[in-house]
Amino acid sequence: xxxxxxxxxxxxxxxxxxxxxxxxxxxxxxxxxxxxxxxxxxxxxxxxxxxxxxxxxxxxxxxxxxxxxxxxxxxxxxxxxxxxxxxxxxxxxxxxxxxxxxxxxxxxxxxxxxxxxxxxxxxxxxxxxxxxxxxxxxxxxxxxxxxxxxxxxxxxxxxxxxxxxxxxxxxxxx
Numbered sequence: 001x002x003x004x005x006x007x008x009x010x011x012x013x014x015x016x017x018x019x020x021x022x023x024x025x026x027x028x029x030x031x032x033x034x035x036x037x038x039x040x041x042x043x044x045x046x047x048x049x050x051x052x053x054x055x056x057x058x059x060x061x062x063x064x065x066x067x068x069x070x071x072x073x074x075x076x077x078x079x080x081x082x083x084x085x086x087x088x089x090x091x092x093x094x095x096x097x098x099x100x101x102x103x104x105x106x107x108x109x110x111x112x113x114x115x116x117x118x119x120x121x122x123x124x125x126x127x128x129x130x131x132x133x134x135x136x137x138x139x140x141x142x143x144x145x146x147x148x149x150x151x152x153x154x155x156x157x158x159x160x161x162x163x164x165x166x167x168x169x170x171x172x173x174x
Contacts, residue, residue: 005083005107006036007074007097009090011043016089016114019147019170021045024054035081037074039092061092071096071103078104087112087145091130098141110143111162116150135159 006024011017024034035055038046042058049056057077059070078086078100087110088097094111101107111134117123123131135158138144144162146152147170 001033002031002085003033003081003083004035004085004087005078005081006034007086007088007093007100008036008038009092010040011038011045013044015170016112017043017045019114020089021048024049024052035077035083037077039070039096067096071100074100075103078107083107085110090114091127091134094134094141095130095137098137102140108142109140110145111138111141112145112147113151113155113160114147116148116154131155131158135161138162 004027006020008017008020020036024036027034036049036057038056038058039061040058041060042056046056046058057073059066059073061067061070074096082105085108086097086101088094089112094113098109098111101109115123135155138155138160139162141162143164143166144155144160146155146165146167149167152165152167
């Protein structure tokens with residue numbers, strides 16, 4: 001059985017969060033053991049996740065000052081659960097998930113990038129700064145997954161150079 005820990009920035013009602021919940025529902029429970037860590041709150045999806053029997057840990061990060069302590073809590077969770085894969089969702093989770101996983105041991109780290117618009121006006125200045133830092137760290141992740149070719153192209157343009165990348169488009173079971 002593959003132990004998979006998802007780390008996500010939070011659970012507001014947005015696209016990445018909804019896709020994670022769909023993935024949690026859809027993965028074969030005989031093949032995958034899953035857990036979820038939200039850097040912020042339970043948001044609108046917390047009850048659904050726990051109703052599926054999937055453990056949910058919330059770190060309650062509200063600002064930069066709380067990140068250091070939360071990094072240690074995340075590292076401890078990774079050491080305790082010993083996931084085979086830490087899959088991060090969204091930029092803040094990419095950074096903290098990578099750092100905590102590397103501090104905790106040898107889990108495979110896969111970033112999940114779900115954005116294509118990185119120009120001024122598309123995202124806040126702080127997010128653009130974070131993506132530039134992540135570009136420098138992108139070869140430290142074992143894989144970077146993109147939900148669109150446009151996202152892959154936009155991130156390569158700012159310097160993302162992952163060891164392995166894959167485009168997995170959003171999909172719906174019709």
